[in-house]
Amino acid sequence: MPYGLITTPTEKLARPFGDRISKESISQQAYAAIRASLMRSRLRPGQKLVARQVAAELGISVTPVRESLLRLVSENALALDERGTVMVPELDFARSIEIRDLRILLEGDGAARAASLVTEADIAALAATHERYLKTEGSKDFAAALEENENFHFGLCRLARSPVLFSIVQNLWIQFGPVLSYLYDGRSKPFHGQTHGHVLVLDALRRRDPEMARKAIGDDILIGGSALLDKLPKTGV
Structure with missing residues (x-):
C-alpha cells in the first residue's frame, strides 16, 4: 500500500507532508x-x-x-x-512628495498609537533593530542597512496594533522603496551630524508620549526624504 495512505474507515487520509502545494x-x-x-x-x-x-x-x-x-x-x-x-517605475518629484506626506501622516498616527500601547520589551526589540541598522550602515553594508531601516519603521507600525494602517503603509513602501536606494550613492549619509530620527522615536516611546512619537517619526521621514528629492525628475509639479 502506498506510503501515507494507511487508514481506517473512520480516519481521515493522512498527509505526512502537510497540504499539497498549489x-x-x-x-x-x-x-x-x-x-x-x-x-x-x-x-x-x-x-x-x-x-x-x-x-x-x-x-x-x-x-x-x-x-x-x-x-x-x-x-x-x-x-x-x-x-x-x-x-520598476521612475517616481517623479510630485508623486514622491505625495507618498512622503502620506507616510508622515500614517506612520505618525501609528507611532502615536504605539506610544500608548508599547511595552518595555517592545522598546528593547526596536532599539536592537536600530543598533543593527547603525552597525550595517557603519560597515557600508547598505543593502542590509536599508532592510534594517524598513524593519524599524514596520516594527514601529506593528506596535500600533492596527492591521489596516499597517497594510496601507506597506503599500506606500512598495511604491517608494526603490528610490530609497539613492540614500547611499556616495554622498553624505542621512542624519549626518544630527541625532538620528530613530533615536528620537525611541525616546518618545520610553516617555509614552504620543505626540512626541508622531513628530519624531515624521521628522525622520522628512529628513531622510529630503536627501532623495533633489535626485528625482522635477516632472509633475
Missing part, C-alpha cells in the same frame, strides 16, 4: 518575494524585470512569476513600458 501558493510566494524586493530597495527605479530571469533566480517556473509581475502592475507597484516590458 499553483496559487507558488504564485503568492513569488508575489511576496518581488514585493519585498521593492520595499527593501533591492530593485532600482528603471530596472527591467524579465519574467524568465526572475523565475530562474527564484527557482520556479515562469508562469507564477509572470502572474505576480502583472498583479504588481495592476497595483501600480510596477509599470509596463511601450514594448510591454515590466519595469
Whole structure:
C-alpha cells in the first residue's frame, strides 16, 4: 500500500507532508518575494524585470512569476513600458512628495498609537533593530542597512496594533522603496551630524508620549526624504 495512505474507515487520509502545494501558493510566494524586493530597495527605479530571469533566480517556473509581475502592475507597484516590458517605475518629484506626506501622516498616527500601547520589551526589540541598522550602515553594508531601516519603521507600525494602517503603509513602501536606494550613492549619509530620527522615536516611546512619537517619526521621514528629492525628475509639479 502506498506510503501515507494507511487508514481506517473512520480516519481521515493522512498527509505526512502537510497540504499539497498549489499553483496559487507558488504564485503568492513569488508575489511576496518581488514585493519585498521593492520595499527593501533591492530593485532600482528603471530596472527591467524579465519574467524568465526572475523565475530562474527564484527557482520556479515562469508562469507564477509572470502572474505576480502583472498583479504588481495592476497595483501600480510596477509599470509596463511601450514594448510591454515590466519595469520598476521612475517616481517623479510630485508623486514622491505625495507618498512622503502620506507616510508622515500614517506612520505618525501609528507611532502615536504605539506610544500608548508599547511595552518595555517592545522598546528593547526596536532599539536592537536600530543598533543593527547603525552597525550595517557603519560597515557600508547598505543593502542590509536599508532592510534594517524598513524593519524599524514596520516594527514601529506593528506596535500600533492596527492591521489596516499597517497594510496601507506597506503599500506606500512598495511604491517608494526603490528610490530609497539613492540614500547611499556616495554622498553624505542621512542624519549626518544630527541625532538620528530613530533615536528620537525611541525616546518618545520610553516617555509614552504620543505626540512626541508622531513628530519624531515624521521628522525622520522628512529628513531622510529630503536627501532623495533633489535626485528625482522635477516632472509633475
